Amino acid sequence: MPQAILCSAISTMNLVQFYYGGDDAPGYRTVEPHMVAYNSAGHLALSAWFLGGASESHEGQWWREYLLTDISNVTVLPQKFSGPRPGYNPSGGKTFHNIQCAL
Numbered sequence: 771m772p773q774a775i776l777c778s779a780i781s782t783m784n785l786v787q788f789y790y791g792g793d794d795a796p797g798y799r800t801v802e803p804h805m806v807a808y809n810s811a812g813h814l815a816l817s818a819w820f821l822g823g824a825s826e827s828h829e830g831q832w833w834r835e836y837l838l839t840d841i842s843n844v845t846v847l848p849q850k851f852s853g854p855r856p857g858y859n860p861s862g863g864k865t866f867h868n869i870q871c872a873l
Contacts, residue, residue: 772844776816777871779803785821785847792840797824801834802851804858804873807866814838817866819855833857835865 772788779786780803787800801818809815820834833855854860854873862869 772838772841773806773814773870775844775846776803776806776838776841779846780806780871780873782846783850783853783873785849785851786818787823787845787847788836788841789843790824790836790840791842792837793826795824795826798843799823799825799834799836800847801836802855804854805860805862805866805869806838806871807862807869809835809837809866810864814870815866816841819851 785800786803787798790799800821800823803816803818805817816836818834820831860872
């Protein structure tokens with residue numbers, strides 16, 4: 771389970787790269803991890819700012835949600851990010867609850 775690795779990267783504000791197989795564009799993603807929490811469907815998920823890699827929506831950098839069950843090969847990268855992106859809600863808002871770790 772990648773939760774411990776992702777929470778560690780969130781606490782140190784390191785970028786992460788992982789393989790995601792949970793959508794129509796499986797492949798590696800590079801993200802700024804912000805929160806691991808349960809989504810509205812009750813699944814443990816990562817809320818992250820997408821920087822690059824495979825993307826189902828092809829919309830460029832923006833917020834993405836990744837189910838932890840579909841994440842594998844997590845690598846914490848040496849690059850750091852400076853802090854929360856615009857629109858980040860540390861309380862989880864209406865989307866996330868039972869927060870496991872967050873910025």
